[in-house]
Structures are given as structure tokens and as C-alpha cells.
Amino acid sequence: MVDGNTAVLPGGSATRPGGAAAPRRRRRRSHRLVALAYVAPAGFVYLAFAIWPAIHTVLLSFLHWDGILPARWAGLANYTSVFTDSTLRPALWHAIVLILFFAVIPCALGLLMTALLQGGVRGMTAFRAIFFLPQVLPLVAVGITWRWLYNDDGLVNTALRAVGLGGITRAWLGDYHFALAALGLIGTWAMSGLCMTLFLAGVQRIDVALYEAVALDGGGAVRRLTAVTLPALRGEITIASVITTIAALASFDLVFVTTNGGPVNQTTVPGLLVYRLAFNESDIGRASALAVVLTAIVIAFVAAIRGLTRERP
Amino acid sequence: MPPVSKRRPSLAIGAVGMVLAVAACAGGNTQPAAPSSVSKDLATDQVTLTLAYTDDPPTKALIDAFHALHPTITITGQQTPFSDYIKSIKLSMASPTPPDIAEYNPGAMRSLVPAGLIYDLSSYERLYGWGTGFPASSLEVLKSNSTAKVYGTGGLYAVPGALSVLGVYYNKSLVRAAGITRPPVALDEFGQDLAAVKRTGKTPLSVGGLQVGGFQVWNALGNVLGDEKQYRDWVYGKPGATIQTDGAKQAAQRIVDWANAGYLPRSANATADSDAQANFVNGKSAYLITGNWAAATIAKSMGDNVGFFLLPAATTGDAPVASGASVAYSISARTKHPNEAAAFLDFMRSAQAATIQFDTGFMPVNNQTTVNATGVLADIATAFKTVVDANGIVPFPDFASPNMIDRLTAGVQGLLSKQTTPDQFLVSLQESWTQYHG
Numbered sequence: 001m002v003d004g005n006t007a008v009l010p011g012g013s014a015t016r017p018g019g020a021a022a023p024r025r026r027r028r029r030s031h032r033l034v035a036l037a038y039v040a041p042a043g044f045v046y047l048a049f050a051i052w053p054a055i056h057t058v059l060l061s062f063l064h065w066d067g068i069l070p071a072r073w074a075g076l077a078n079y080t081s082v083f084t085d086s087t088l089r090p091a092l093w094h095a096i097v098l099i100l101f102f103a104v105i106p107c108a109l110g111l112l113m114t115a116l117l118q119g120g121v122r123g124m125t126a127f128r129a130i131f132f133l134p135q136v137l138p139l140v141a142v143g144i145t146w147r148w149l150y151n152d153d154g155l156v157n158t159a160l161r162a163v164g165l166g167g168i169t170r171a172w173l174g175d176y177h178f179a180l181a182a183l184g185l186i187g188t189w190a191m192s193g194l195c196m197t198l199f200l201a202g203v204q205r206i207d208v209a210l211y212e213a214v215a216l217d218g219g220g221a222v223r224r225l226t227a228v229t230l231p232a233l234r235g236e237i238t239i240a241s242v243i244t245t246i247a248a249l250a251s252f253d254l255v256f257v258t259t260n261g262g263p264v265n266q267t268t269v270p271g272l273l274v275y276r277l278a279f280n281e282s283d284i285g286r287a288s289a290l291a292v293v294l295t296a297i298v299i300a301f302v303a304a305i306r307g308l309t310r311e312r313p
Numbered sequence: 314m315p316p317v318s319k320r321r322p323s324l325a326i327g328a329v330g331m332v333l334a335v336a337a338c339a340g341g342n343t344q345p346a347a348p349s350s351v352s353k354d355l356a357t358d359q360v361t362l363t364l365a366y367t368d369d370p371p372t373k374a375l376i377d378a379f380h381a382l383h384p385t386i387t388i389t390g391q392q393t394p395f396s397d398y399i400k401s402i403k404l405s406m407a408s409p410t411p412p413d414i415a416e417y418n419p420g421a422m423r424s425l426v427p428a429g430l431i432y433d434l435s436s437y438e439r440l441y442g443w444g445t446g447f448p449a450s451s452l453e454v455l456k457s458n459s460t461a462k463v464y465g466t467g468g469l470y471a472v473p474g475a476l477s478v479l480g481v482y483y484n485k486s487l488v489r490a491a492g493i494t495r496p497p498v499a500l501d502e503f504g505q506d507l508a509a510v511k512r513t514g515k516t517p518l519s520v521g522g523l524q525v526g527g528f529q530v531w532n533a534l535g536n537v538l539g540d541e542k543q544y545r546d547w548v549y550g551k552p553g554a555t556i557q558t559d560g561a562k563q564a565a566q567r568i569v570d571w572a573n574a575g576y577l578p579r580s581a582n583a584t585a586d587s588d589a590q591a592n593f594v595n596g597k598s599a600y601l602i603t604g605n606w607a608a609a610t611i612a613k614s615m616g617d618n619v620g621f622f623l624l625p626a627a628t629t630g631d632a633p634v635a636s637g638a639s640v641a642y643s644i645s646a647r648t649k650h651p652n653e654a655a656a657f658l659d660f661m662r663s664a665q666a667a668t669i670q671f672d673t674g675f676m677p678v679n680n681q682t683t684v685n686a687t688g689v690l691a692d693i694a695t696a697f698k699t700v701v702d703a704n705g706i707v708p709f710p711d712f713a714s715p716n717m718i719d720r721l722t723a724g725v726q727g728l729l730s731k732q733t734t735p736d737q738f739l740v741s742l743q744e745s746w747t748q749y750h751g
Contacts, residue, residue, distance in 0.1 A: 066424045067403055067404075067424065068403055068407055068424045068425060068428045068430070069343060069424060069427060069428050070343070147583070147585070150583065151580065151583065151584075151588075152578070152579065152580035152583070170579065170580070171579065171580030171581075171582065171583035171584070172583070173523075173582075173583040174522065174523065174580055174581065174582030174583025174584070174726075174730075175582075175583075175730075176730045176732050179583075259523070259583075260523065260524070260722070261719070261723070262522075262523060262582060262722060262723060262726050263522070263582040263583075263723075263726035263727070263729075263730055263732075264723050264724075264726045264727040264730060264732050264733060265723050276716065276719060279399070279400055280420065280715055280716055280718065280719065281715040281716050282403075282421075282424060282715060283715075
């Protein structure tokens with residue numbers, strides 16, 4: 001970062017008498033320009049590939065358009081049809097059930113694992129790597145693998161038979177009643193490691209003296225968790241909940257490769273419906289309207305989580 | 314790869330938006346386009362055409378054979394995987410420099426007809442006399458009216474380059490072990506055969522209910538139990554047509570009965586098509602209902618142990634009916650060389666093309682050609698010829714409307730898991746039909 005104004009000779013400008021304000025302002029302005037120049041490439045990419053498409057999606061949601069023929073103004077018709085469509089409500093409900101599996105259970109498991117691993121265990125790095133592994137794998141590969149695991153003669157059923165539970169085996173992802181839960185557990189598997197890694201990083205900042213204080217006061221493991229660990233991890237818990245809740249509400253790829261919404265639409269999610277509307281039915285207007293509604297729902301959930309986890313004065 | 318990412322809805326939605334933003338540049342026309350100066354005379358100097366396609370085989374081999382015949386015409390193929398192809402082909406056909414020829418996909422490309430972006434090929438059909446050499450049913454399915462809402466008549470928007478047919482594969486040693494000595498000649502006999510296999514402890518029929526395999530069973534049953542004309546009218550979107558017919562209902566009921574009797578695996582709804590096929594190939598089931606597109610793979614693993622028959626008619630001797638489709642090609646209305654492109658389409662009915670089509674695992678367009686076939690491919694060729702000769706090839710049901718495939722898949726899953734009655738299933742199909750055609 002070299003420019004003419006900052007290259008000051010020793011003893012030069014710092015105490016220049018009179019007229020010092022104007023160059024300083026100029027300097028500040030050019031500093032700002034330089035800063036903008038540095039931000040510009042990233043800003044441009046962000047504007048072109050995130051902000052503008054989002055705005056454009058909102059515009060499209062007010063049009064009847066098949067992607068080729070001239071678009072017609074639709075007003076709110078796409079939104080009315082989204083809200084009256086009988087497939088949306090179940091899909092939304094499924095997404096909310098998925099929050100339990102993608103967010104609530106993983107955060108709880110993550111906390112449990114953190115409490116157990118805290119303070120260092122032999123092979124800590126290995127544990128962390130293993131639990132974090134699902135985050136590194138593409139969800140499409142994860143989905144296909146789990147489809148086999150859940151299969152009639154897959155590993156899950158083999159294990160159940162081995163422990164004498166042969167009576168309840170079934171092709172889980174194809175079962176009318178259990179498909180959504182089976183799908184959700186894949187999310188639990190994928191998200192728990194992320195939560196745990198975030199929490200483990202967080203607890204390293206906690207002053208050991210605090211735990212000693214609890215111990216001196218006669219507090220046990222539970223007390224250590226509620227009085228020290230949980231309050232200290234407030235930030236990490238918020239982040240983990242937000243990320244995993246968004247993953248649940250906006251889930252698409254996992255559903256697409258494991259059940260594709262089946263059986264009998266028991267696992268449809270809003271993201272899948274957006275895809276079907278846009279690419280199967282070429283109904284770009286309705287797809288955009290549903291995408292906008294989904295975004296609003298995600299924002300509402302994120303706001304609620306942040307409100308719930310905010311530190312109260 | 315699904316286009317929506319998992320953790321950032323704004324980006325995911327943004328990505329959809331970008332696609333749409335690009336698409337917004339297209340459009341304008343709302344009338345089908347027809348070529349002018351239609352001729353069989355081809356350019357004498359070098360001409361290069363581009364062809365966008367997804368199915369290979371047979372496309373590449375057909376291109377090469379055509380070039381050998383017409384050295385002045387060079388066709389450059391651009392292959393795209395299927396799921397990307399159906400998303401992008403509409404946009405690239407609407408771009409200022411589209412490919413001259415594109416493999417036709419009804420769902421993805423129907424709206425190109427009213428947009429005037431692909432040619433109505435009727436004038437070439439008359440010029441070349443495509444009525445002979447192309448089976449009538451194979452051209453019929455590629456015709457539609459100017460709004461692309463009623464099919465089966467009107468302008469011709471693509472020409473088939475290879476054909477396919479839906480039927481039943483069987484594992485010879487497994488059916489022999491069940492005491493079955495011949496392919497069934499009536500549907501009830503097939504039901505008895507399924508029962509016989511069941512008694513040996515094997516799964517009678519593999520079904521990929523997670524994807525299209527489930528409704529293909531219903532489709533095959535409907536073809537033989539229902540009225541062919543009613544079904545055709547329904548798929549083609551003829552005003553007033555309905556799928557709530559006795560035949561379609563019996564077909565749905567037959568799936569319920571077969572599921573109850575244990576002829577269809579309990580895990581069908583969780584089984585992908587490729588897994589169902591793998592189960593059949595590995596000898597876990599005796600039968601598999603799918604198309605000849607799977608023949609090459611199946612024959613490679615099973616050799617002489619596999620045979621093929623059409624799902625037999627309800628009554629012995631009824632005319633054979635089976636669903637079929639084609640790999641077809643359309644000509645862009647923006648091509649500079651429509652006559653040369655049409656010559657490529659005309660090549661599809663030649664004897665030389667027939668050999669290529671058959672050797673690459675498809676059914677030849679021109680079925681007057683004799684092909685050298687052995688094993689399961691010979692079974693398929695023989696079966697296919699009997700249906701084509703009886704003009705009994707009907708389109709697949711997902712052709713009827715844009716979201717029919719989702720209704721069909723979910724509906725048959727409902728039949729298999731006893732959550733949906735045959736009536737509810739047909740009502741849901743008809744609802745989708747009415748939304749689009751009604």
C-alpha cells in the first residue's frame with residue numbers, strides 16, 4: 001500500500017504549520033478510494049452473483065414466465081398460488097421437522113461431546129477430524145451412501161437383525177412413516193461434527209480458573225456446564241443454530257438424492273418444490289415466488305434464534 | 314449435480330436467479346417457425362453444423378456415418394449430461410448463436426415451438442416422404458399444435474434418430490427353477506409366473522419405485538389393460554380426454570394386488586432404477602420391467618441368461634401395445650443450413666443408420682431393415698417389430714404434462730405403500746393434466 005500521500009519524509013508534514021486540515025481531508029478521501037478499490041472486486045462479484053440475482057428473483061416472482069416466451073405481469077398471482085398450493089404446507093412442515101434433526105439434536109450432541117472431550121483426551125485431534133469429516137464430504141455423496149446403508153439389506157438393517165430387532169427392519173427411506181426421520185438422521189450425522197468442532201474451539205477460550213471456582217463451591221459436572229460452559233459458548237451456539245437451521249429449511253441436495261420427496265411426498269421440502277417448479281414445470285414466476293417466501297421464512301427463523309440467544313442485560 | 318447449495322439460501326436462490334437473468338434476454342416470437350427454400354440439394358462447398366445432444370450412443374456414431382456419406386457436411390457434436398442438458402438446452406436454443414441441430418426433449422423444449430425457435434419440419438416431411446421409413450407412431454408423438462399443448466397432430470418438430478420400447482426382462486435360470494417353460498402369452502399367465510417365482514423364495518419383480526421404475530410398471534399394465542386410443546388421446550392432451558378409465562384403474566389395482574401378494578419387493582419405494590436393475594442383474598429377482606436402453610448393460614452382465622418379452626396382452630391374441638420413446642433431433646430456426654440439417658434427419662431412416670442404431674442398443678427407426686442380433690437383443694428386436702407393425706407404440710405417460718412425472722412417481726409409491734387408492738391416484742394424475750391442458 002504505497003501512495004504519494006503516505007510517503008512522508010522524516011520530520012516533514014507532521015507539524016506543518018497552518019493549512020494542515022485540507023491535505024488531511026484529501027488524504028482521508030484518497031484512503032477511502034484506495035479502500036474501495038480493494039473491496040471492489042469482491043464487492044462486484046457479490047453484487048453480480050448474490051445481490052442482483054436476489055433482486056431479480058423478486059422481480060421475476062411478479063411475472064408469468066416460462067423462460068422463453070415473453071413474460072406477462074402477474075401481480076400477486078404467483079404468491080396466491082404458492083400459498084394456496086396444497087403441496088407447500090406439508091413441505092414447510094417437513095422442513096420444520098428437519099430443524100429438529102439438523103439443528104436441535106446436533107447442537108445437543110455437540111454440547112455433550114464437548115463436555116466429554118473438554119480438557120483434552122488422548123487422540124483429541126483424531127476425534128475432531130472424524131466427527132468433522134461429514135462436513136468435508138459433498139452431501140450428494142453422503143446421500144447416496146446413506147441410501148445404501150438404509151437399504152433393505154443395508155448396514156442399518158443388518159445391525160438391527162444382529163441385535164435381534166429383525167422384526168422392525170424395513171427400507172427406511174421408502175417407508176411412509178419413517179422416511180422423514182430417516183432422512184433427518186442423515187442430517188444429524190452430518191451436522192453434529194460441525195457443532196462439536198465449533199463448541200470445542202469455543203471452550204478453549206474459557207479460563208480454567210472459572211471451573212476451579214465452581215469446583216471450590218462444590219459444583220459438579222452439570223454445574224460446570226450450566227454456570228460456565230454454556231454462557232461462554234453463547235456466540236458459538238448462536239452460530240451453530242443459525243447455520244444448521246438454515247441447512248434444514250433450505251435443504252435440497254440431500255433430499256434430492258435420497259428420496260426426491262418420496263414416498264408419496266412424505267419428504268418434500270420447499271427447496272425441492274422450487275427446483276421442480278423452475279426446471280420440471282418451467283414456471284419461473286411461481287418458482288421465484290416460492291424462493292422469496294422461503295427466504296423470508298429463513299430470515300424469520302434466524303432472527304428468532306438470534307433473539308432467543310441474545311445476552312440479556 | 315443439483316444446482317442449489319445447502320447452507321446459503323441467498324446464494325442458492327441467487328443461482329436460480331442468474332439462470333433466469335440470462336434467460337431474460339431471449340424471447341419475442343409467439344408463432345412457430347417454418348423453413349423457406351426447402352430443398353434436397355445440398356451445399357457443394359464445406360458446411361459445418363453443430364449438434365447439441367445428451368444421448369450417446371447413438372448420436373456420435375450416427376454423426377460419423379453421416380459425414381462419411383456426405384464428406385462436405387461436417388457435424389460437430391456437443392454432448393451435455395442429461396440433467397444439465399434439460400436445464401440448459403432451452404437457453405442455448407434461444408441464444409443468438411444456437412446449435413443448428415439439437416436432441417429433442419419434450420419437457421425441456423416444448424416451449425421452443427410457440428417461441429418459433431425450432432422449425433416445423435412438415436415441408437421436409439412432404440419433400441422426403443418421411444411417411445415411409447419412419448414408423449407412424451414415432452413421428453406422431455413429435456407433432457404438436459402451434460401452442461405445443463395438443464400433441465399427436467399438427468407441425469412436426471423433431472425426427473427420431475433411434476427408438477426404444479418398454480418390456481419385461483427375465484432371468485432364464487430363475488424362471489426355469491420356478492418351473493416356467495415359456496414366456497407368458499396372457500397377463501394372467503404372467504401373474505401365475507410371478508406366483509411361481511415367489512414360491513421358490515425369490516423376489517419375482519424388481520421395481521425402482523424411488524424413480525421412474527414404479528410408474529413404468531403401471532404404464533406397462535395400463536397399455537395391456539386399457540384402451541389404446543383413450544390413453545393416446547390423454548397423453549396427447551386432446552380436449553376432454555381423461556385417465557380415469559377402467560383400464561388405468563385396473564392397472565393401478567393390479568399393482569396393489571401384486572404388492573399385497575409379495576410379488577413386488579417391500580423396499581421398492583426406496584429403490585432407485587439403477588439399484589433395481591443391479592438387483593435383477595445379480596439374480597435377486599426374476600423379472601424387471603424397463604426399456605431396451607438397459608439391454609446393453611444387462612446383456613453384458615447376464616449373457617445368455619436373460620430374455621425379453623413384451624408384457625403380454627390381457628387376452629391372448631390382442632394386438633400388442635407398449636410404451637416407447639425416441640432419441641429425436643430438432644432443427645434450430647436460426648440455422649443457416651436447414652437443408653443440410655434436414656438431410657441429417659433424413660439419414661436416420663436409412664439402412665445404414667438402422668445398423669448403427671441397433672448396434673448401439675436402440676431399436677432401428679427403419680424396421681424393414683434386417684439386423685443381425687443374438688440373445689436378448691434379438692428378443693427385443695422381434696418384440697419391437699410386432700408392436701411397430703401393429704402401430705402399437707404409445708408414448709410414456711409423463712409426456713402428458715410438465716409435472717406429471719412427480720404425480721406418477723408419488724402416486725405409484727402411494728399404491729405400493731397402500732396409502733393411496735387407485736381412484737385417488739388417477740384423480741391426482743387428471744388434476745395435473747387439467748391444470749395444463751384444461
